[in-house]
Amino acid sequence: MDIEHLLSDAFEEFKSMLTGYFVSNKVKIHDVEDLVNDTFTLAWKYRNTLKDKDKVKSWIFSIAKNVLVGYKREFARRRRKEITLDEYNEDMVEAPMVEDDPYDEDVNLVLDLVNKLPSKYKDVFILFYVDQKSISEISEILGISEENCKVRLFRARKRMMDILGKENEA
Amino acid sequence: MKHKDVIDEIEKFIFFGTPLSNDAIAHIEQCLECKNYYEKALKFNEGLKKLRDVSSNVSSKINLDTKKIDLLSTKKKVGYLSFLVFTGKIRKILITFSIALIILISSFLVNVSIQDYWSNSADEVVGNASMIMYDTVYSGLEKDEVLLEEW
Numbered sequence: 001m002d003i004e005h006l007l008s009d010a011f012e013e014f015k016s017m018l019t020g021y022f023v024s025n026k027v028k029i030h031d032v033e034d035l036v037n038d039t040f041t042l043a044w045k046y047r048n049t050l051k052d053k054d055k056v057k058s059w060i061f062s063i064a065k066n067v068l069v070g071y072k073r074e075f076a077r078r079r080r081k082e083i084t085l086d087e088y089n090e091d092m093v094e095a096p097m098v099e100d101d102p103y104d105e106d107v108n109l110v111l112d113l114v115n116k117l118p119s120k121y122k123d124v125f126i127l128f129y130v131d132q133k134s135i136s137e138i139s140e141i142l143g144i145s146e147e148n149c150k151v152r153l154f155r156a157r158k159r160m161m162d163i164l165g166k167e168n169e170a
Numbered sequence: 171m172k173h174k175d176v177i178d179e180i181e182k183f184i185f186f187g188t189p190l191s192n193d194a195i196a197h198i199e200q201c202l203e204c205k206n207y208y209e210k211a212l213k214f215n216e217g218l219k220k221l222r223d224v225s226s227n228v229s230s231k232i233n234l235d236t237k238k239i240d241l242l243s244t245k246k247k248v249g250y251l252s253f254l255v256f257t258g259k260i261r262k263i264l265i266t267f268s269i270a271l272i273i274l275i276s277s278f279l280v281n282v283s284i285q286d287y288w289s290n291s292a293d294e295v296v297g298n299a300s301m302i303m304y305d306t307v308y309s310g311l312e313k314d315e316v317l318l319e320e321w
Contacts, residue, residue, distance in 0.1 A: 011234050015229055015232050015234075016225070016226065016229040019225050019226075019228050019229035019232060020222075020229070023221065023224060023225045023228060024221065024225075029224075029228060032228050032232070033228075033231070033232045033233075036232050037232075037234065103220070103221075103224070104220065105213070105217075106213050106214070106216045106217030106220055107217045107220045107221050107224065108217070109210075109213055109214055109217050110217035110218050110221050111217075111221070129185075129218055130218070130221055130222055130225055131225075132222070157181070157185055161177075161181050161184075164207070164210055164211065164214065165177075165207065167210070
């Protein structure tokens with residue numbers, strides 16, 4: 001199967017995964033569609049750079065990560081423009097990106113906890129618990145071994161419970 | 171039941187859906203700290219389910235933006251070429267070609283204006299000479315002398 005057909009077929013499969021990934025990373029709901037489409041447009045544009053077609057999932061996920069980084073950077077830049085220099089505070093750049101908060105308290109609790117995790121644990125956690133992918137699928141998507149994937153997931157859970165416990169004590 | 175065991179059971183309940191034992195439930199009812207922790211864990215569990223719902227709802231509304239893809243598609247040759255004009259090698263070629271064209275046109279114009287200048291100067295010289303000759307003829311000199319001067 002050539003890469004064009006592979007990408008066309010992959011859209012339906014990947015769009016739910018990418019949506020879960022972007023939503024969990026606190027992207028505004030109305031921007032999620034743009035980011036998913038940006039990911040696929042970039043994948044289509046650079047389709048000839050994909051050497052190993054078996055790694056298409058991992059390739060698309062890495063594009064999505066770059067798209068998210070670009071979005072966050074742009075968001076931070078816009079925020080910095082909006083506030084005056086006197087009011088500027090580094091914490092504001094890291095503040096949640098969901099301005100028009102469509103979520104309730106429970107979802108925000110999850111988003112806050114998830115976004116306190118380091119990136120490598122966060123990705124595994126989102127793919128497993130939000131996108132409901134299996135360990136073998138996650139290892140394929142992230143390009144890591146299944147054992148490594150299990151370790152990361154275990155540590156992600158551990159950290160998550162530590163944060164929850166600390167918040168409970170506070 | 172030990173405090174730590176209850177916490178472990180709550181963790182298993184959140185992440186694996188394992189139901190709590192009767193002992194754990196009894197402990198949670200007595201211990202305020204465990205009760206708070208359990209309530210937070212329940213909220214977390216509920217939030218995770220809602221997040222999945224939000225994600226699937228948003229995902230179902232997403233359609234592939236075919237305009238962008240079509241622009242890049244080789245099937246749409248015109249779109250692809252216009253895309254290339256703004257991004258690829260064709261832009262460089264066009265820029266080089268237009269620079270060369272500008273140089274050619276400007277050199278042509280300079281050449282024409284120089285020629286025009288010199289031809290105008292020559293006319294002026296010839297005009298002055300004829301005026302002198304005219305003055306000389308009618309100032310009383312002999313026709314032959316004038317002719318000789320012309321020679």
